[in-house]
Every structure is written in C-alpha cells, then in structure tokens.
Amino acid sequence: MIETLPNYVNQQWVYPTASEKIDVLNPTTDEVISQIPASSFTDVDSTVQAAQKALQEWRETPATDRIQYLFRLKQLLEENLDSLAQTITIECGKTLAESKGELRRAIENVEVACGIPMLMQGYNSEDIAKGIDETMIRQSVGVCAAITPFNFPAMIVFWFLPYAIACGNTIIVKPSEKVPNTMQQIFQLLHQVGLPKGVVNLLHGNAEVAEALIDHRQVKAISFVGSTPVAKQVYARATANGKRAQCQGGAKNPIIIMPDADLGMTSQITADSAFGCAGQRCLAASIAVTVGEAKSPFTDAIAEQASTRVVGNGLDQSVEMGPVITAESKNRIENQIQLGLENGAEVLVDGRQPKIERFEKGYFIRPTILEKVSPDSDIAHTEIFGPVLSMIHVETIEDAIELVNSSRFGNMACLFTSSGASARQFRYQAHVGNIGINLVVAAPMAFFPFSGWGDSFFGDMHGQGRDAVEFFTQKKVVVERWFTNWSRKF
Numbered sequence: 337m338i339e340t341l342p343n344y345v346n347q348q349w350v351y352p353t354a355s356e357k358i359d360v361l362n363p364t365t366d367e368v369i370s371q372i373p374a375s376s377f378t379d380v381d382s383t384v385q386a387a388q389k390a391l392q393e394w395r396e397t398p399a400t401d402r403i404q405y406l407f408r409l410k411q412l413l414e415e416n417l418d419s420l421a422q423t424i425t426i427e428c429g430k431t432l433a434e435s436k437g438e439l440r441r442a443i444e445n446v447e448v449a450c451g452i453p454m455l456m457q458g459y460n461s462e463d464i465a466k467g468i469d470e471t472m473i474r475q476s477v478g479v480c481a482a483i484t485p486f487n488f489p490a491m492i493v494f495w496f497l498p499y500a501i502a503c504g505n506t507i508i509v510k511p512s513e514k515v516p517n518t519m520q521q522i523f524q525l526l527h528q529v530g531l532p533k534g535v536v537n538l539l540h541g542n543a544e545v546a547e548a549l550i551d552h553r554q555v556k557a558i559s560f561v562g563s564t565p566v567a568k569q570v571y572a573r574a575t576a577n578g579k580r581a582q583c584q585g586g587a588k589n590p591i592i593i594m595p596d597a598d599l600g601m602t603s604q605i606t607a608d609s610a611f612g613c614a615g616q617r618c619l620a621a622s623i624a625v626t627v628g629e630a631k632s633p634f635t636d637a638i639a640e641q642a643s644t645r646v647v648g649n650g651l652d653q654s655v656e657m658g659p660v661i662t663a664e665s666k667n668r669i670e671n672q673i674q675l676g677l678e679n680g681a682e683v684l685v686d687g688r689q690p691k692i693e694r695f696e697k698g699y700f701i702r703p704t705i706l707e708k709v710s711p712d713s714d715i716a717h718t719e720i721f722g723p724v725l726s727m728i729h730v731e732t733i734e735d736a737i738e739l740v741n742s743s744r745f746g747n748m749a750c751l752f753t754s755s756g757a758s759a760r761q762f763r764y765q766a767h768v769g770n771i772g773i774n775l776v777v778a779a780p781m782a783f784f785p786f787s788g789w790g791d792s793f794f795g796d797m798h799g800q801g802r803d804a805v806e807f808f809t810q811k812k813v814v815v816e817r818w819f820t821n822w823s824r825k826f
Contacts, residue, residue, distance in 0.1 A: 340371045341516055343379065344523045344538035346386040347531070352379040358513050358542065363429040363659040364649050366697040372516045375541035380548040383537050387479045387506040388554050390534025395476045395504040397532075399453040402502050405529050409498075410446045412525040413439065420521055422651070424489055427515045429658035429699070430613045431650040442494040444782035448801060449498035455805045456503060468817045474809035476504030477580065478556035481549040483510045483570070485562050486661050487616045489518035495786065495799030496559040496808075501535055503808040505557075508537045510549060514661055516540055550574050557807065559799065560584065561618075564719070564745070564791045571794035582795040582807055584788060586719040587747035590623040591776050592736045592762065595630045597752035598774075603637035606725075609776040611645055611703045614660045615723040618792070619748050621776050623709075623716065623726045625736050631729050635684070635707065638725070642685040642703035648692055659699040660722055666699040669722035673704060676715035676726070681706040687723060711739055719745070733758055741767045746789030750776045769793065 340357060342349040356374040361367065373379075394402070413420070421435035428435070460471040482496040493509055500507045511519040523538045539545055549555055550573050558574040560567060564585035574581035591609075593602055609621035626634050650658035660666050670688050677683065687702030707727040709716055715726060730736050740749045750772035751762040763771045769787035772778035780786055785798035797807035 338368055338371055340373065341520050341540060343373070343375060343383070343540055344527070344536075345383045345534075346390075346537070347527065347533040352376060352540075354379070360427060360514065360516060361662070362426055363661050364426075364695055364698045366663070366699070369427060370517055372513055372540035375539050375545050377548050379541075380539060380545060380552065383508055383539055384479060384549075384552050384554050386534040387508055387537055388534075390506050390532055391476070391478060394501075394506060394532060394535050397504070399456055399502065399504070402504065403450045403452055405531050406446050406450050406498055406502060408529045409526065410443055410450075412528060413443050413446065413522075416521075416525060420490060420518065423518050423521055424515075425650040425658070427517045428486065428489055429650055429661060431655055431658055432653065434613055434650070438488050438491045441779070441782065442491045445494040445800060446498045448782040449502045449804075452499070452502035452805070455802065456809060458811075464815070468815060471814045471816075473812050473814065474503070474805075475812055477808055477810055478505060479508070479554055480505045480557040480559065480808065481508045481510065481555050482559040483546045483549065483562075484512060484560075486512040486514040487613065487618075489515040490522060492561050492799075493519060493522070495561075496804065497536065499804035500557075500808045501531070503805060505808055506535050506537075508539055508549060508555070510539045510541065510545055513540065513542055546570075547573075550579070551577060553577070555579065557581070558583075559807075561799075567794055568791070580795075580807065582797055582799060583793070584618065584786070584799065585792050585794065586721070586745065587618045587620075587788070587792050588622050588717060588719055588743055588745045589619060589748040589750070590625050590736075590740050590743070591621045591750040591772075592625045592627060592733070592740070592752065593630045593634050594733065594751065594753040594755065594758060595628045596754045597630065597634075598754070599630070599633050599637055602752040603634060603641050605776050606638055607641035607645065607703070610725040611642065611657050611723045612777075614657055614701070616660060616665075616721055618788075619770070619777050619779055620721075621725065621750070622720065623728060625728045625730060625739060627730055627733055627736055635727065639684050639705060642687075642705050642725070645703050647690065647700060647702050649695060657703065657723065659695075660701060661699065663699050665722065666701055669701055669720055669724065672715060672718065672720045672722075673706070673724060676706050676709065676713065679710065679713040679715060681709045681713070681715065681726070684727065711742070717743065733761065737762060737765050741765075744791045747792035748772065748778050750778060752776075
C-alpha cells in the first residue's frame, strides 16, 4: 500500500481537506514510492493561522532559549544522517555520497544559526545630542515561508529554517512535490525536538500551494529556490504583495582552463562538478572554456572522465552518477542536446538513451560533452540542468572574462591556473557572485552568503550566514532622552 504523507501543522500530523493526490516517483526505477495531498487554500490558511498564533510567544522567547532547540536538532540530524541520506537517494536519485554531503551542509547551517544571540545584536551610540542616546535593535519579521526545489531536498531548506526560527519568526516549509519524503523525515525529527506549537510547519502540494503562500497577507517573507523564470515571477508577485523576498534562480556556470593549469586535477574535478548530482545543481559546471594551448589536452582528459563515469542506482557504493529527476527532465535534456547539434555543435561524448542494466525504466542520461559550441548559440546561454558540458575555445583570459560577463546569469565562474596574477584578474573582473580558483563547485560555507548575481538571484539578502539574519530580522531604531530635572512645579 502506498503511503500518503500528511502535513505538519501546529505540532500535529494533519491530512488536508483536498482529495487529490500526487504520486512521488523513484527516478531510478519509475516506481511510485509515496503520495502527497494537493493541499487547498483552506489548508494553507489554517497553517498560516497556526504560525501567526505562535508568533508572539515565540518572539518573546529569549534567543538563548530558542537556539537550544537547534542544538537538539543538530544532534538528531547527526544521529539519523545515514537514514536521511538513503531517503534522499531513493527519491532524488543522487549517490549516497552526494546525499551525505548535502546533509553535512544542512547541519552546518544549523550550527551557524546557533550563534544568533550574537549575530542578532544591534548597536548603539550615547549622546548623539546632549542627553540623547540612540540604539538599533533587531526584531523578528513574522510568519515566513520557504518554497524549495527537488535537487537538494534537505540542504536548501536549511538555508532558511534555522535562521528564521532562531531570529524569532515562525515558518512554513513547502517542499517540492517531487521529493517530499526527505522533509517528511526531517519534520519527524523536528517533532522530537519539541518546538512550541506552530513554530515550524510543513505543507505539501503543487504550485497552487506556493501561490497561496505568496499571496497570503499574513505571510511576511518568502524564500524561494528554483528556475530563473519562476524565481522572477515569485519575486515580482511577493514584492507586489508587500513581502520581502529572496529568490534564487538558475545558472550557466563557466569554468576557465588556462594552459598553466594542472590538467589532470582540473579534468577530474570538472567532471565531478558537471556530472555530479546528474548536473542538477545550480553550481554545476556547464561550460568549459579552454584558453590557448589548454584546448587539446583538456579535451582529451575530460572526454576520458565522461566516458568512464559509472552510472546507475545511487544506493550502489560503486556508482558515481544517478538518474535525472523525471522522465520529462530526461526528454527535455536530450532535446536540448539535439538543438545544440542543430546549432553547429558536435558530440564528443554522447550520453543519450543509455541502457542501464536492471534499471531500464529509470530516467538515465550518461555524461555528455558537446564541443565546438558557439558562444552565440542558444545552448551556450540556456540552463540545461543535466549532465551536459559544453566546450568553447578562446585565445586569451581577457576573451574568457568577456564571455563570462556576457551571460545574463551570475551564479558562479571558476578559473584553473597556476598564476596568481591571472587569478586576481579573474576574481576582480568576473561579474558573478561566487568565484572558484582551482576548484569548480564554489559552494560557500554556511557562514558566508550564497551570492548569486544577475538573473541567478532576485532580492537583496541571500541565504545563509549574516545575510539570512538580515533577511529574517527587521531593524528598529530607538532614540531616547531621560530628563534629569522634573520641570513641574507644585
């Protein structure tokens, strides 16, 4: 019997009023592993009301007390890491190693949020005028909502949730309908933590649930991660409704390979970036730009890496890459490859329509490399979100930087070199929010912001670290004077 996952509202597991259900598929086997309810507006409203009711008492709870729940959560996440990783792999398709790495990043954000008593501190000045003092304090925003994607079922929620509640807000999490089981398991741990009723809430459903949260007048802040077109729409809709919003979009991440790079190391970690998580991450390397004499040796090396990568069930310890998330994603990616060929690119390594023994129904694409990609072609500017690497050749680092800066995206760019001068020039001139030097997944630690630029991010404050504290608090300035002499005469 297929399990239907309930929502979590007001510290209770609740089945929504709607009868419609959504199948959750294992991308490796194409089997239904669970179902979720398509929550209605009534379900959304009752959840928001629960979060609103909990807000005042939670806000008045000292920050030092609020973070005690996070210490307990960290412990439970550590104790259940292997089980959670298996759940991620089953419903998302990535390898166990990738799932465990994702969870480690989630836990790091909990650790950083435990520093809220200090991170929330304001500042003050005495005697801004004679006998008058001024103070800036931070207070909670209110009810917050996090709308999260399929590719990191655990980690991305933790860019937001621990900071939101540590800062005195309540939160509603709406996970992707493609991967709800991971968050269901995490909320079972949150239930054990024993947070007060209404502080953390879980709502399952489709895009209509997300839209209802964005439109609800009592939701004050929206955190979103997804594709650029949807991120742009969410940001416009949320801000038009008077909410603060942070919306992470897509990417087209170039990596630059200089002739003086360590090409053996470079090709290996480029393959890890381009094909890790089946290319379904916003920091995946998607364009390899060779400079000068780097072209021939790097091309040979990366082709070998792509051709020999082990693809299959992520639960198998020997597997290096799993499936993409849905049959629709598989078809879309293969269509993008074909469009690239029609635009003049050539296939160096072709991963389309592979036969994976015992998993013939799975949504698999092997690593694919396209060479002779024109910088002006559609495929050079379209986020494929799959295990496809495009190759472009230029003659100088200046040409490479110009190519980086011509993109509408600005999530990540990386440079491989042994030259400090080249590295400085690149990090100074490249118009992107995350820079990697001799590494190709420039994922910031939890105490730094996840800093996308351009069409990769809409908003002012990013997820993680101090930016998260800024986003989940509002500043209040108090100017005060206390008279030393009573002026009334008796």
